[in-house]
Amino acid sequence: MSYNWNWGVLLQDPYLGWLISGVGWTLAVSAAAWVIAFALGSIVGVARTLPNRFVRGAATAFVELFRNIPLLVQLFLWYFVVPELLPEDWGRWVKRDLPLPEYTTAVVGLGFYTASRVAEQVRSGIESIPRGQTLAGYASGLTTGQLYRYILLPVGYRLIIPPLTSEFLTIFKNSSLALTIGVLELTAQSRQITEYTFQGFEAFTAATVIYVVITLSVTAAMGLVERRARMPGFIAGGR
Amino acid sequence: MSFDLGVILDALPFLAQGLGLSLLLTVLAAAGGIVLAVLLALMRLSGFRALRLVSAAYVNFFRSMPLILVIFWFFFLVPLIIGRPVGGFYSALIAFTLFEAAYYSEIVRAGIQSVSKGQVAAAYATGMRYGATMRFVVLPQAFRNMTPVLLTQAIILFQDTSLVFVVSLRDFMTASTIVARNEGRLVEMYVFAAAVYFVICFSGSMWVRRLQRKHAT
Numbered sequence: 543m544s545y546n547w548n549w550g551v552l553l554q555d556p557y558l559g560w561l562i563s564g565v566g567w568t569l570a571v572s573a574a575a576w577v578i579a580f581a582l583g584s585i586v587g588v589a590r591t592l593p594n595r596f597v598r599g600a601a602t603a604f605v606e607l608f609r610n611i612p613l614l615v616q617l618f619l620w621y622f623v624v625p626e627l628l629p630e631d632w633g634r635w636v637k638r639d640l641p642l643p644e645y646t647t648a649v650v651g652l653g654f655y656t657a658s659r660v661a662e663q664v665r666s667g668i669e670s671i672p673r674g675q676t677l678a679g680y681a682s683g684l685t686t687g688q689l690y691r692y693i694l695l696p697v698g699y700r701l702i703i704p705p706l707t708s709e710f711l712t713i714f715k716n717s718s719l720a721l722t723i724g725v726l727e728l729t730a731q732s733r734q735i736t737e738y739t740f741q742g743f744e745a746f747t748a749a750t751v752i753y754v755v756i757t758l759s760v761t762a763a764m765g766l767v768e769r770r771a772r773m774p775g776f777i778a779g780g781r
Numbered sequence: 782m783s784f785d786l787g788v789i790l791d792a793l794p795f796l797a798q799g800l801g802l803s804l805l806l807t808v809l810a811a812a813g814g815i816v817l818a819v820l821l822a823l824m825r826l827s828g829f830r831a832l833r834l835v836s837a838a839y840v841n842f843f844r845s846m847p848l849i850l851v852i853f854w855f856f857f858l859v860p861l862i863i864g865r866p867v868g869g870f871y872s873a874l875i876a877f878t879l880f881e882a883a884y885y886s887e888i889v890r891a892g893i894q895s896v897s898k899g900q901v902a903a904a905y906a907t908g909m910r911y912g913a914t915m916r917f918v919v920l921p922q923a924f925r926n927m928t929p930v931l932l933t934q935a936i937i938l939f940q941d942t943s944l945v946f947v948v949s950l951r952d953f954m955t956a957s958t959i960v961a962r963n964e965g966r967l968v969e970m971y972v973f974a975a976a977v978y979f980v981i982c983f984s985g986s987m988w989v990r991r992l993q994r995k996h997a998t
Contacts, residue, residue: 545861610982612940614954615975622967711845718847722947729850742857749850757845 551741552748561748564731571648571717571727576710578653583660588690590665601661608658613719617651621723648720656713663705667698700771707764711757728752785966789973792960799956800977806870806952807939810877811885814938815931817878818885823915825890836886843883849947852876856948869950881938888934892927893919929993936985940978953977 551557589601608616621644625636640646671694679689699706721730732749736742789796824836843851855876860866896919904914924931943954951959954974961970 606983607979610940610979610986611975612943612954612978614943614946615971615978618958618967618971619975622961623971626968715845715847718849719944721849729847729853732850733853736853736857742861746850746854746857750846750854753847753850754842754845 548741549744551739552744557735560731560735564728565752567725567727568717571720572714574649575652576713579656579660579713582657584664587661587664591668605658605661608655613655613716614722616655617719617723620651621647644724647723648725652713652716656709660709663702667702668694670701671697700773703768703771711760785969788964788966788969796956799951799953803942803952806942809874810881811935811938813878814881814885817882818889821882821886822889822893826893840883840886843880848880848941848944851880852944852948869948873945873950884934888927888930892923895926896922929989932989936982
């Protein structure tokens with residue numbers, strides 16, 4: 543194996559700048575997509591546990607649809623297909639005037655995809671609360687809204703902090719798919735550096751280290767949050 | 782605009798070839814991944830600290846990397862190590878096998894732990910050694926318990942194979958894109974691709990769910 547090592551390339555102009563901006567885009571896509579995934583996922587997840595059959599059915603359909611199509615296909619659908627299917631003037635607006643089209647599409651696509659996964663976590667969190675709590679809530683005169691607001695959601699969310707953390711890390715890793723529609727995030731930048739300099743080892747190593755460091759930091763930080771939010775006596779001390 | 786089914790019909794043989802490659806990649810990577818995963822899980826549960834650490838490091842490392850980056854790594858590395866171009870398929874196969882092994886090993890570990898301790902003790906008591914205990918007592922029961930989860934992971938793997946698009950390997954996704962661009966029919970092709978993936982993955986997960994219910998009773 544013959545290979546010319548040159549770690550210095552990572553610190554050269556413009557390659558260092560490319561890496562930094564790549565990290566920036568990766569974080570920007572992940573954070574914005576997480577807002578959509580968390581909000582939409584919560585709504586759908588709660589809807590899957592509601593008494594109303596039609597609401598439940600619609601929420602289930604949402605989850606099955608978004609979970610059974612690969613994320614890459616979903617991104618292409620949002621990017622190439624949806625603008626064609628919209629009413630004509632909306633489609634024209636999307637194609638011409640949408641600010642940062644690649645970024646926005648990646649955020650929406652990633653957000654909807656992950657929402658279906660978050661929804662499943664929210665649902666399982668709510669369903670893991672003993673049924674007695676729901677019955678006690680109704681018996682003491684709470685409405686369904688109050689039941690969720692004061693009992694099911696506060697308990698349910700604390701139970702699912704660990705799986706939600708791993709969903710966030712999934713979004714963070716999946717943000718690399720944004721490169722397929724032209725967002726120059728971290729993975730795309732490392733490949734671009736490889737193409738310009740042929741220093742693939744160095745460029746991919748840099749990207750790998752950055753991903754691993756961010757993942758480990760998020761895991762550590764969420765471990766702290768989990769310990770703070772733990773409910774005495776409810777789950778047997780987690781792990 | 783109108784929806785042109787003819788484009789899809791004309792391209793069917795080409796698309797079927799792509800789908801064949803996707804399925805082949807899924808089956809081979811799942812098989813290789815599970816074999817490697819059993820090894821990793823046994824290391825993780827072994828009495829040797831060094832083996833446990835190596836296995837944990839491997840799993841955590843691959844689980845904190847995006848799959849696309851792993852695909853790029855091996856697309857770049859494999860020809861360099863072997864010294865000649867080998868084509869995208871083998872690099873992709875190696876990337877998927879190593880990557881999925883990390884996810885499979887967590888499933889296998891849980892599966893092995895689900896077998897009750899008494900079984901192991903009984904096997905040792907009848908004079909079996911470690912290898913025989915694992916092969917004839919623990920692993921058969923573990924695999925029985927974890928079959929549904931392994932299959933679910935295989936469905937996820939099938940979805941993930943669409944990512945070989947980034948190295949232009951001609952799987953179903955890349956084939957659909959080639960037709961879409963050549964014919965200028967992006968809407969038809971991507972809707973069709975989504976439908977095909979949905980039908981395969983949805984019926985797959987329905988089947989797994991039925992299997993799970995049969996297991997439970």
